[in-house]
Amino acid sequence: MIPLQRLPIDNRFQSRLTRASSPILAAPANTDLARERWKRARTVRRDLKSLLEAMAAGLSRCMYCGDNQGTDIDHFTPIAHDPTHTFAWVNHFLACSHCNSNQKRDQYPCDGSGACLLVDPTTEDPNTHLSLTLVTGAYTARTPKGEATIEVFGLQRPILQQGRARAYVRCRSMLRDWLLQSESGDLAEASEVLDSLRIHPFADVLHAMLHRAESPGAPAVFGPEVTTALRRIRGVVLPLAPLP
Known part of the structure; x- marks a missing residue:
């Protein structure tokens, strides 16, 4: 949610x-x-x-x-x-x-x-x-x-937990891909990845990652590439409501 x-x-x-x-x-x-x-x-x-x-x-x-x-x-x-x-x-x-x-x-x-x-x-x-x-x-x-x-x-339904765990893996991969494409100058490809993140099921997974991206321990949890990507897209991928 x-x-x-x-x-x-x-x-x-x-x-x-x-x-x-x-x-x-x-x-x-x-x-x-x-x-x-x-x-x-x-x-x-x-x-x-x-x-x-x-x-x-x-x-x-x-x-x-x-x-x-x-x-x-x-x-x-x-x-x-x-x-x-x-x-x-x-x-x-x-x-x-x-x-x-x-x-x-x-x-x-x-x-x-x-x-x-x-x-x-x-x-x-x-x-x-x-x-x-x-x-x-x-x-x-x-x-x-x-x-x-x-x-x-019923947010603890096993199928939802499994889906969120898999979504976390996909989000990390897509964020690394977005950062690579952005830094290599392939803006069209980077835009496609960003659009896919916007419509990805289990938006709560990405939202939770964005919440935690500013914490000092984020690079240790997500890795430096994913953390950098999260900090750059904060407020862009999930503009539905402001993050604190």
Whole structure:
């Protein structure tokens, strides 16, 4: 999971969302009505999905696992928990069918004060709550929010860990290649490699590497060539949200 910049929507589309919400807001406890209105709003769903695909990392990757293609619109706050957020733009995320239907479903864990315990990557940096071990591809929680996020989205699924570990190997190789092409003056080839890094699945792997590239120990971990490449492309490959 990486930070994402939520796109603004124009007044016309916001008006469409508001109109779709009106009957639900008039009957705020009616979950069945909200589900029915959502099911019938085909053109709204189509346009929402297009906006979410433009927000997503890579080639329309799932905003939770970062591996699969995002095929579903997930309600971060489930309709069952709060029907009034059914058409709220800030409540929509692009998810793969596995993360949406097999993992998250209607789960919405909260702490004792009622605050949600899931990381919202459009309002906070997941790195605050999650730590990725690059060699193994495993996540560990830094906070209770991180723990709940790993559990609800199934971020420790073995296939995801294996995919992240392999992505780490590929990223290192591509970064070395990019540096070689850049320094040899083959800018066209270097640009192709950089474009491939931008659309690479498991964007969280590259994002974690970029986070750690400025640390004094980075050359010992990544090697001098990879560290140099990371420092040069910082803020270029993942412009979806600023790194600290």
